[in-house]
Amino acid sequence: MSLNRLMIGGFVMLPDGSGIGRLESVVGQESIVTIFHSFSELEKVRVPTARLARSFLYPGTRVYPLSENDVPKIGRVTSYNLSDDGYVSYEVQFPNRRTIYFSEIDLRVRCWRARGEATEILAAGIGESQFLHDRRFAATRKLIEARASAQGLTGLISSGIEFVPHQVAAVRRVLSDPLLRYLLADEVGLGKTIEAGVIIRQILIDDPDRYVGVLVPSSLVSQWQNELRDKFYVDDLLGTVEIIAHDKYDELERVPDLLVIDEAHHIVGDELAPAIRAHLTKLAHQAPRLLLLSATPALANPEKFLSLLNLLDPSAHKMDELESFKTKLDQRQEFGRLLLGLIPDSPGLILRRRANDAKRLFPDDPDIVSLADQLEIATKDGTEDIAGLTRDLSQHIASTYRINQRVIRSRRSDAEGWEFQSRGPAFPETEAATLSHVRIDDDEDRRIQDIINALEDWRAAALSAFEGDEYEIRLKAAMRYRDLIEALGVGVEAFADVLQVGEMLFPNETEILAGIRSILEADPGPRCKLDVAEDSIRILKGQFPVHAKPKIVAFSSATPMAQALHERITRLDRHASCVIVRTQSPDQVEGILRRFVESSDTWLLIVDRSGEEGLNLSFADAIVHIDLPLSATRIEQRIGRVDRFGRRKAVIRHRILLPYIDEGSVWLAWKNVLAYGFRVFHEPISDAQFLLDKIDREFALTIFEGGVTGMGAFIKDLHEKVVAERKKQDEQYALDRIALADEGGSAFIETMDEFEEAEGEFGEAMESWLVSVLQLKRYRISSQSPEVFGMAWGERSLVPRRPWENQFGLDNPSPMTWRRRIAITNPGVVLERPGSPLLDSCQRFMRWDDRGATFLTLRIDPAWPKESPPWLVFKLCFVVEPDLPEASGIFSDTDNMGCLRRAQQFLPPALHTIYLDVTGTPVTVADHLKILERPYLKARDEHQGDLNLGSRPELLAEFIDPALLPLLCAQIREHGQREILQRREVFVMLENAARRAQVDCDRRKRHLLRRAHFEDIDIRDELHINQKIALAVAHPQVRLDAIGLFVICSGMTLTSENP
Known part of the structure; x- marks a missing residue:
């Protein structure tokens, strides 16, 4: 009999990622499958039979056997036998270590998207050792603290990089937007590749089935491969990333879920063939998510800038509207000039002028008019917060009237705390640059001087021939002279090659060039x-x-x-x-x-x-x-x-x-x-890139027409032009800088840094769960690097090898570490944080397996009064977070991930613990809490220690009637949630989060309405998203993660068998 044949009553794997179900019947081409969520919830679904596959349980799988009296039980698979009838019998071990064989017909397994919670497990009197719970609780708390510090940006916190403010702000902006179509336009060398790497990693974490295509210049393919492998560990993720040269775009297997184009200005310029540009443009428009990388200078060219924006949104930025686009750019420069003047500590007269300028530029924006009026009054009577008003006015203008909300650019001045090293020695701004670090050597080829003299003859003849001609003709001759000079700088051989090309420019040029060629025949010297x-x-x-x-x-x-x-x-x-x-x-x-x-x-x-x-x-x-x-x-x-x-x-x-x-x-x-x-x-002069080609031409014309005389004036004029260009860019950039500064990146980094300071504790908590409880094997990679280790499946591992070994990333594991500094300095050593396959899958496993989510503990403590009766106390652990689908399922709803990340900026996930007695009254007495919070310590005698009541149902019944336990557990669970939400610190936290989320929603709505009026854009989807996020924060999800019952007494005589 084929093992793959579907068996009625047997296990099948569902095709939609729901996991394992039970095949109930087959009717025609369809099958009825039962999905087990919990003891109280079964779901029947119809599935095409052809899409089902038989499924088998691997050792370690958590199972829920059916019993004759319907008493719920839990156990785990330890072995199996194949029966003659084609069904599989599984050996199941229970918490008391007894083992029984069950046919697969008599077992149930939770599906991946199980909706049940731990309360009903405890209500059935089922609870494993508190030893498991203590370690699960410690690991869960640390994982939630990590997620909270990252506000959903697990791709950031799990990358082997340092947290740099402008990079973090860019990543946060992009990944908190449900519509991911952005242009990263930082100055050269500011780390656009790092920003893109984090975004790529996050996209793959959100959905492992995604396909990412990265198109780069051919010379950068290897660099991108190394960066994504060594810093962002994309090889360890289940998704696919392909890095391909621009001109090999046809090697992409399909339209990517995320298309990344580095040096994107190449596809809107002349660097690539027209056919390639056309195909890449079409691909960019088709991709559901698009990330363009281009250095800031491309933004200084209106035509290229518009072309880049057209790739992001062809309907909003049409290529036939170049002139109106130039007008918008000029307007934004004037807006930027206004923002640069809005300095809080400026004299009141200056601020009143800026306020009037704001009202003149934006007469139809009531928010600006109101803020400007308030600022005017404040500068006169000092009753208002001038700094706050100038900040609010600047941020409103920047957020509403930027040329495009999806262009992110940073400059070196934004790398606060991460300043670049100086290229040369410092010198006073008013003096000439110090060049002690620059040395010059000259070529000793004897022919050079004669060639230079001959080139002077060529220049004089050309000047005479073109005297009085139009600029373009003279420029052509100047560029020819420049090419000859530059070639001679490369070497006499290169100079000889250049002499062979180019049309004749004036009548006697042939004779002059022939003379130069004769010089080349001479002896170069020793x-x-x-x-x-x-x-x-x-x-x-x-x-x-x-x-x-x-x-x-x-x-x-x-x-x-x-x-x-x-x-x-x-x-x-x-x-x-x-x-x-x-x-x-x-x-x-x-x-x-x-x-x-x-x-x-x-x-x-x-x-x-x-x-x-x-x-x-x-x-x-x-x-x-x-x-x-x-x-x-x-x-x-x-x-x-x-x-x-x-x-x-x-x-x-x-x-x-x-x-x-x-x-x-x-x-x-x-x-x-x-x-x-x-x-x-x-x-650096990359910020003045738009000037450079023009200056090169001016230099060529200057040396052609006058030689090197007058270079002092040329240099002075040039420096003034560079200063003016940077001032112009300051004005154009002001809107972007202020808008991005509004992201709160610095405070966000502080939160992550606080978590990172306790990375040792994080590692200890995770290893206590993964190694001590789940029995994964930890091994040293090298005796010289104790902080670098590996993990592998062991023979006694308590996790089913399939599918979890692959999900945990341990089928082909990389070296790993808990220490960020180790990961940064050792490329390829994976930093373990939420976002890594190991820890993300560990979290999913904990939600699916529910091991350690309940406990029943008899705690014998001499501090408890002997004359007092046993005291029953429940421990409840709740997770509070925004109510979006990802927060509730074992596997995420990826369409909502951007919304969830923005919601977590207001309400990060948090774990709250409460202890309630059987009346639902919170335990607050410090001595009592000290007894309850002590870690599990197995009892050695009747005077002190802990016993697992889950394996002693008869002893549990001495303290509480099993028939009353379900109702009591349900009541306590409801009391617990109500008490948690009424705690002052939680209530205040939720109230503040809801208020801030609604304020942000209202602010975004005002900005969108003003932009729609100003630019005629469709804002309905964004308005819906913003309201959805505010509601998710105002009505958070409160999920019970774990529940346990303590029975506290001062001592007893042990009569039941050991666990």
Whole structure:
């Protein structure tokens, strides 16, 4: 007989994730299946027979045998036999350790979505040792404390990262929104990948069946794979993540549940082929959840910015409305200028002007008019809170009139407490930048001077030929001159290649270029650029202390130079250097980077132009520029590989190799533009990206028309332009900064940090449950790292191996730790927190199995008066949390997760314990509570200790009539819930939470109504969501997690058998 044949009365696995049921009958193509929720609740469902599969119980499964007298029992499966009739007989062990075989027909198993609670278990006189309850209670309390600190962001708390305010605020904003379509537009190096990693992890935690597609530039595929694996442990989650290059989008198996696009400005610019851009745009519109990553500079280009917003919401941001969009941007800049002036400690006259400006800009917004009027009065008579009014006015403007509510951008100034290390030595703002950390070497090729003189002849001839011509024609000649100069900076060989391309620009150009080519035939002399580059690198290394083991990065625009330099450096020490060039695969690049990071013998990484983007080299000490591109963008990209978020080292040293450094050198002039105009060796210029291409063209035209004379004025003018651009961005950014600051990220991080300080206690409580009770095996990974360990199933584990071994993530476990610092410093070591497969599945198992959820304890305590009769006291443990579906089921309703996270910002889950006597009166006497709160201690004699009454029904009956226990338990359960809600601290907490949630709901409603008036958008869904969240907080769920009964006496004579 086939084991897979469905048996009437036997167990079947339901197809909808409900778990195990009992097959009652088969009628045609349908079957009737009974689902067991609890002793008092059975559910019958119709299921297509073809979708059912026979199910078997594994050792450790909690079962509820049927008895002739209908007395409820509980036990666990320890073994099984297959009967001749095709049914399975299971050996069941009861709490008193007796074992009996039952046919599967006579057993019941709770479904995954069981709705019963522990009260009816206790009412039946069933209770296992309080030893189990004590450990379950400790683990539950710590898990709830962790969830409360994270406010539902378990993907954040369980990632191997530090909590950085601007990153946490971004993640919280995105994951608290039921409509997940966002643009992360932080400045370069602020950790957009970290924000995206947390969001990806949370999406997979919410629903393990989800499919996440991450599209990135091909050079970043390996970096993304490493980050998601080592910091966010996506390989341990059941969902699927695919990281694919932009141009290989067709390798996605389907439209992702979450589509992430890094460097999203590439798909709205000219970097990708039109067909690829069109397909990616269509994919972005189809994806139900979309996360775009693009550096802030893309937002400075109105056309690109609109294109990015069109990906998020094509109906609200139409591509044929560019001019009206530009008008909106100008308006937002004026709004930002107003917000920058709303400083609480400004003189009253200034604040009154700002208040009048607000009323002038927003005459139809009654909230703004009212707040502005109040602010005016407050500055005159001082009766109102000026700081509070300016804050409320600023936040209302920012929240209501941002260009898009789903654009999140942060700047370096927002990384409060996580400031970036300085790129260079400090200097007074009014003085020229100090360049003690920048050194220059010049090429010793003898041909350079002659080539420069010939290029001057070319420039003079071109100027004469184009004198009086239009700007575009002169610019074309200037850019040709710039290309020649830049190529000569790369090397004579690269310069020779550039001479071969390009159309003739003026009549006698052919003769001049022929003369230059003849120079190239000359003898370069005894030392070439390769020799100088090697010397420069070794000199730089020698400037560090011998014990320092520095890491140096050398950038070369030319692949042949990078490869040749690598061969030169490694001729004496083959481990000293490694090289990354454009022809290598992502896997090769990953291996080379790992070697550079991990090997103490490898101190130099040489990269060609392909290494100027994507690489994270924040651990490096110095940069060597084998050439100096005449592009501020490329210089910033190079330095940005090292100057990144998380960098711990101070000043970045530079060594720059130029063709010629005497007076009149164009390259020296360009270095000065970078150093004194942009100040790029001291501060990032990515925020001025929109200016950079324009400045590059202006520099080209300046050196073409006048050489290096007048560079001082050019540099001064440039610096003023950069300052003005940053001021403009301050104004544009003001709305975003204030709106994001309204998220309360700092207080949220403080709450998580408070929990993290007790991570040792968290680990102890979890191991006490997982190892001591559930009998999982804990083993050391390494004797050198006691905080890193592994867990595995053991022969005596009390959890059914299937499906839980896979659910717990222990079928192929990773090294794990309870310590965040260990996880951060040891990539790949999984941080165990709610959100990890082990702990999330542990919580689900605890809800399904109900082991330790009840107890019946006879407590013999000498402190109890001998003359007093036995005292019966119930312990009840309630969980109070927002009433949304996820809070009630073993498996979550993922559609509500964003709502739940926002609701938990007002009402985090909390565990409340109360002790009631049989009259329903709370126990408050300290001495009595001390007796009740003592941990379980098995009795050794009749004078002190605890006995499990659950395995002694006859003894239990001496204290309470079993027939009265069900009614008493039900009454106590109702009394307990009522008493918990009436406790002053709980009542005040719930009242404040409901008030804050409703205030937030009303505030959001006002903002939405003003936005709808201002932008003509549909707000009905958001209004419904906001009200739903407020109601979930105002009417919370109160769930009984555990209940137990104490019988307190001073002593007794033991007559019943030991448990």
